[in-house]
Amino acid sequence: MISIKLKNYNKPPKKLICPNSIKQIQRAANSQDGSICSGNYYRDDSVRSLLKAFSIGKRHFNKKDSPKCFYCESKGEAMLILEVEHYRPKDAVNKIDLAIGQKHNGYYWLANEWSNLLLSCRSCNNASAKGTRFPIVDHKNRIFHEQPVNSALILDRSNSKINSNKLISEYPLLLNPEYDVPEDHLTFNAFGRIKPKSNSKKGQITIEVLKLDRDPLRIKRKKILDDFIHDIKVLIEARDLGKFTSNENLEAALEPICKKIISKRRADSAYTLWGIYLNDNIEKLIINKLPKPYRELVKKVYYGC
Numbered sequence: 027m028i029s030i031k032l033k034n035y036n037k038p039p040k041k042l043i044c045p046n047s048i049k050q051i052q053r054a055a056n057s058q059d060g061s062i063c064s065g066n067y068y069r070d071d072s073v074r075s076l077l078k079a080f081s082i083g084k085r086h087f088n089k090k091d092s093p094k095c096f097y098c099e100s101k102g103e104a105m106l107i108l109e110v111e112h113y114r115p116k117d118a119v120n121k122i123d124l125a126i127g128q129k130h131n132g133y134y135w136l137a138n139e140w141s142n143l144l145l146s147c148r149s150c151n152n153a154s155a156k157g158t159r160f161p162i163v164d165h166k167n168r169i170f171h172e173q174p175v176n177s178a179l180i181l182d183r184s185n186s187k188i189n190s191n192k193l194i195s196e197y198p199l200l201l202n203p204e205y206d207v208p209e210d211h212l213t214f215n216a217f218g219r220i221k222p223k224s225n226s227k228k229g230q231i232t233i234e235v236l237k238l239d240r241d242p243l244r245i246k247r248k249k250i251l252d253d254f255i256h257d258i259k260v261l262i263e264a265r266d267l268g269k270f271t272s273n274e275n276l277e278a279a280l281e282p283i284c285k286k287i288i289s290k291r292r293a294d295s296a297y298t299l300w301g302i303y304l305n306d307n308i309e310k311l312i313i314n315k316l317p318k319p320y321r322e323l324v325k326k327v328y329y330g331c
């Protein structure tokens with residue numbers, strides 16, 4: 027998960043604030059039932075395509091772009107389905123996150139709220155992961171009800187935006203990539219395992235809730251690292267075997283690989299946070315794994331890119 031700072035909370039797509047969407051929120055709030063909020067509004071193409079663009083650091087989505095999950099940063103896989111996800115769940119809160127005896131009908135009034143909508147893969151959002159989870163620091167701060175629509179069908183979003191004083195006062199424990207700075211809460215080890223940074227409680231709970239350390243993710247992250255080391259070693263062996271006649275030739279062959287490593291930092295890469303970690307720890311994770319006589323040479327090429 028990385029910071030995504032492209033959404034303007036004050037300018038929702040028109041579909042989310044059209045009269046019928048507002049009526050729907052009025053009905054949901056009156057009945058305290060978010061399940062009546064069909065996807066007609068929050069799943070609209072105008073919403074989805076903006077979220078897809080934001081997911082890869084762009085303002086506008088092009089059909090050729092490959093979006094990614096806001097949470098785990100998976101992208102481009104054949105079975106990857108990205109859904110519009112409610113950060114605060116719209117029709118229930120899992121009892122794990124509630125005090126004993128509490129029941130919560132979900133944040134139904136936020137079903138079509140722009141700042142509450144993210145893009146998530148099914149593995150992050152299924153019932154055994156995020157589902158209806160929404161942990162907060164203290165049960166006493168939990169908000170149960172809000173009616174942001176008055177009888178004249180005027181929508182007041184002042185208590186609905188994620189950065190409103192009211193919602194901030196819940197102190198959520200789940201990182202939101204658009205509001206929080208995930209880079210301050212999450213880090214890795216050399217095996218691709220994600221872990222909380224500086225003992226961040228928010229980082230720890232987010233990893234648990236979204237299952238960000240699940241095996242398929244950990245294996246894919248580690249493979250990115252292993253593939254880079256492998257590709258560089260292949261070139262070094264070729265130099266040892268005389269296939270490159272000079273170190274200059276080897277340097278030229280290393281350059282595209284080093285550029286590829288650097289490109290893993292980009293927001294449109296899969297697993298950007300891991301890519302940032304790889305680059306920030308390039309010597310420990312990659313260069314020191316190479317045969318000693320070539321380390322300085324690879325370093326020179328990498329830092330020269």
Ligand SMILES: [Zn+2]
Pocket residue numbers: 095096097098099100146147148149150151
């Ligand atoms: Zn995901």
